[in-house]
Amino acid sequence: MSNIQTDLFTKSKTLVPGGVHSPVRSFKGLTSTPRFFKRAEGAYIYDVEDKSYVDFCMSFGPMILGHRNPIVEKALQEGLTRGWSYGACEPYSLELAEYLISRLPHVEQLRFVNSGTEAVMTALRLARGVTGRNKIIKFNGCYHGHVDSMLIKAGSGLAGEAEASSAGVPEGVAHDTLILELGDIAGLKQCFIDHKDQIAAIIIEPLPANNGLMVQPKEFLQFLRDITTANKSLLIFDEVISGFRVAFGGMAEVTGIKPDIVTLGKIIGGGLPVGAIGASKFIMEHLAPIGKVYQAGTLSANPLAMVGGLSTLKQMTPEAYKKIEEQTKKITTLLTNWMKSYNNGEFAMFQVTTYSSLFWIVPKDNVTKISDIPANLTENFNKLFEVMLERGIYLAPNAYEVGFVSLAHDDSVVADLAKRLDFKL
Numbered sequence: 001m002s003n004i005q006t007d008l009f010t011k012s013k014t015l016v017p018g019g020v021h022s023p024v025r026s027f028k029g030l031t032s033t034p035r036f037f038k039r040a041e042g043a044y045i046y047d048v049e050d051k052s053y054v055d056f057c058m059s060f061g062p063m064i065l066g067h068r069n070p071i072v073e074k075a076l077q078e079g080l081t082r083g084w085s086y087g088a089c090e091p092y093s094l095e096l097a098e099y100l101i102s103r104l105p106h107v108e109q110l111r112f113v114n115s116g117t118e119a120v121m122t123a124l125r126l127a128r129g130v131t132g133r134n135k136i137i138k139f140n141g142c143y144h145g146h147v148d149s150m151l152i153k154a155g156s157g158l159a160g161e162a163e164a165s166s167a168g169v170p171e172g173v174a175h176d177t178l179i180l181e182l183g184d185i186a187g188l189k190q191c192f193i194d195h196k197d198q199i200a201a202i203i204i205e206p207l208p209a210n211n212g213l214m215v216q217p218k219e220f221l222q223f224l225r226d227i228t229t230a231n232k233s234l235l236i237f238d239e240v241i242s243g244f245r246v247a248f249g250g251m252a253e254v255t256g257i258k259p260d261i262v263t264l265g266k267i268i269g270g271g272l273p274v275g276a277i278g279a280s281k282f283i284m285e286h287l288a289p290i291g292k293v294y295q296a297g298t299l300s301a302n303p304l305a306m307v308g309g310l311s312t313l314k315q316m317t318p319e320a321y322k323k324i325e326e327q328t329k330k331i332t333t334l335l336t337n338w339m340k341s342y343n344n345g346e347f348a349m350f351q352v353t354t355y356s357s358l359f360w361i362v363p364k365d366n367v368t369k370i371s372d373i374p375a376n377l378t379e380n381f382n383k384l385f386e387v388m389l390e391r392g393i394y395l396a397p398n399a400y401e402v403g404f405v406s407l408a409h410d411d412s413v414v415a416d417l418a419k420r421l422d423f424k425l
């Protein structure tokens, strides 16, 4: 590692806590220090010394077309000439809203915010406002952004920690979050008995992808739908990662299960800061200015972000989804075979769990809940990560984060990946 990178990190640590603006960038537990990147293009990201990396972090998901997609870039350049924030009504959010609503059968209205975290924060307040109840059920290992009440047994940067919960969350807030294990049907039934008429909503990542990739059986999601309906509680699908990633309509489309409220983010901004809450007109009209649930934002529905989102989504055709899944298969097969043969089987314990264009490198198959995750995951992942980094392959720097493939990961990138791994295709 060169001094240029370590010097930047040293400087960064004097200016920013831990040297990072988000903990999952920090290379915690790794031998190397964070790479500082100066530009990105297609499937590649380039550090300040101009070393290229095949990027499988892809900004943690939004860049489904790859970096600097020319159509998005042109739309953004045109957008810039119109000014980039008005704090007033504009037509660009209507176009994006119309595009989304016409394709999401469970959404009649939506509201744009600036991040997935804001979307979840609003969804929870809305669920409470609609039902007049306070308690929310969340699942161990699911991450819903850095909302106080959701930072209890959360995933992402808290995954794998003994407590997996944040300091600074008042007891009163935590009291209203009920934590269950994924798949625990008996526990859920009991919970609805113990807290009769108090549960506002169940929130779940219908494809949990923040504690590794813990694919849930459809029957479990259907059970959540049924038990919430039976108890007049709401079902919130947090599709910040899975929305427009696994299919245009996310896991709601894949499973045919309709949530009452959906939270969106990442891809719907195409790499600019956007989140959204969507639901029926009845639920959404509980929001101010019509309803009594307050929600607001200076930069909400930022015109440039709206244009970034729409120009991204318009390129996600059924063929595009087919293509990205084909490329993911090629990449994960290559990685699996390489790991089997590398250095006398040093990484042979790993396999690659894949769902659509997401993947997770893990020493076990069929992980559906936290207790299935092998204890040796981080130790082995950290070794693998360093080898990959050295060879110019950038995974998210944490064993519990998933890998993201983009449409820019074409066959030439797959061939280059093989070359970087010294692996014959």
Ligand SMILES: Cc1ncc(COP(=O)(O)O)c(C=O)c1O
Binding pocket: 060, 115, 116, 117, 118, 120, 143, 144, 145, 146, 156, 205, 210, 238, 239, 240, 241, 265, 266
């Ligand atoms: C499922 C899920 N919900 C919410 C969030 C929070 O989104 P943001 O980081 O944009 O605040 C994330 C972020 O990774 C997420 O994966």
Ligand SMILES: NCC(=O)CCC(=O)O
Binding pocket: 022, 023, 024, 025, 060, 143, 156, 157, 209, 210, 401, 402
């Ligand atoms: N899977 C977790 C994230 O995407 C969050 C990224 C961040 O908080 O920086």
